[in-house]
Amino acid sequence: MQLPIYMDYQATTPVDPRVLEAMLPFFTQAYGNAASRNHAFGWKAEEAVDAAREACASIIGASSKEIVFTSGSTEAINLAMKGVAEMYGHKGKHVITSLAEHKAVLDTAKHLEKQGFEVTYLKPDKNGRTTAADVAAALREDTILVSIMWANNEVGTVNDVRGIGELCHEKGVLFFTDATQAVGKIPVDVAADHVDLLCFSGHKIYGPKGVGALYVRRRNPRVRLVAQMDGGGHERGMRSGTLNVPGIAGLGEACRLAQAELETEAARAIALRERLQQKIEAELDFVHLNGDAEHRLPGCLNLSFNFVEGESLLMGVKDLAVSSGSACTSASLEPSHVLRSMDVGDDLAHSSIRFGLGRFTTEEEVDFAARQVIDTVKRLREMSPLYEMVVEEGIDLSTVNWQGGH
Amino acid sequence: MAYSDKVLDHYNNPRNVGALDKKSENVGTGVVGAPECGDVMKLQIEVDGDRIVDAKFKTFGCGSAIASSSLATEWVKGKTLDEALSISNTEIVQELSLPPVKIHCSVLAEDAIKAAVNDFKAKRATTAQEQSAK
């Protein structure tokens, strides 16, 4: 077992060696421009792009003509939201999204607000979930777009996508979902789930960084977008720029593998996640699960530990590459906007750790991680005045008059 | 973030973790900070005459906060109350090479020392009053 152990699969994944293999020819041999129609180099590249487009469509139940290649999810999100807003803005100026979305969606929504749109930010429930009922309550006559992510990247909560999709189709409102964390991990079907626009990204599914895809529905309804990148009119005019052929070939292979192995891989990730959670909870009390116990991603476990502070916790689990729910980069700690939207208290948000498990995680690594977390939390609690006050002295911390807080 | 060797050393081998009897006449206790700010320090001193003979701490906080309070207990031991009161946060910053964003940890440690000394002095004053009242 090599240290440190990578447990941050929601942040990014390693490229699967089989994916790398599929990409290599397109750097030095079949390096043609996929738009070159006059020679074999171009044809070869186009062939690879077509095959990748099929694989990307297949994993989400779409047709290949509905796939637009981008540089990743951030770009796809910008194109989807701004493209819809510009195209349909004359019909209405209202957009619905959620407070738990990725920054790429939230910042794009802010941009739309500056352009004169009104945005409703739904508050998720305490498990980070948004349902069709939440969306229904916010829908208006002038709503043109609903943007709700499929699965949350911090806590792994899976939203009621099908319910929201059905509602949107019934009301004639376009539905975009950021499925960056869902595709390749759980079943996604744009037809059954009534999705109009959907994005995902190569580097979250064992493909390369800097490549992703946007699904744009072609019928019932046919969705049109105003391009956000002007140029040679690639990707049916929706995204100009010479195609990243090696990246796209890698994304296609990543989709093919993920689709073929989805069930076994998800079962494996769930087993590892449960093993980790059970081991930790068997030895520690005051552990909180952030996220939804039922509707959740296979490989994501987000836990908070009472009475210990996040940064010292991360210092203690020094052999684990994990993410924390707070960014303690300045004197004022900032808990994540996702945990905050779920009303997780600042103290618990500060001590949250996201364990991201994936294709190459082993049981041995999970056991090691559990041990290091348990030992660190125990050690820190032994030196925590809060643990002493609550557990040994029975004091309710909310009644304490704290002196000299900074 | 990169930590100095001294911060890591105190974090991995904190000195004087524990508690003294809060109710004892010879013990002064200072609790500073607040959970929602991410730091709470409890520093205790045991005093013989005018001299600090023992010190213990418990800290909820980042590695730099733990190191600052651990260092503070080391430094106050053997000092007189007035000497302990003169320890300033800048000395802690220097000793631990704390970066600017962690200066508040040293301030909190200085506050904790002062709070513990003041608690002890207040206790002694009330005991003296009670005795003179008898």
Ligand SMILES: Cc1ncc(COP(=O)(O)O)c(C=O)c1O
């Ligand atoms: C939910 C979600 N949306 C969007 C993104 C951005 O994706 P990309 O890195 O491909 O731009 C990420 C990853 O950081 C994500 O987890």
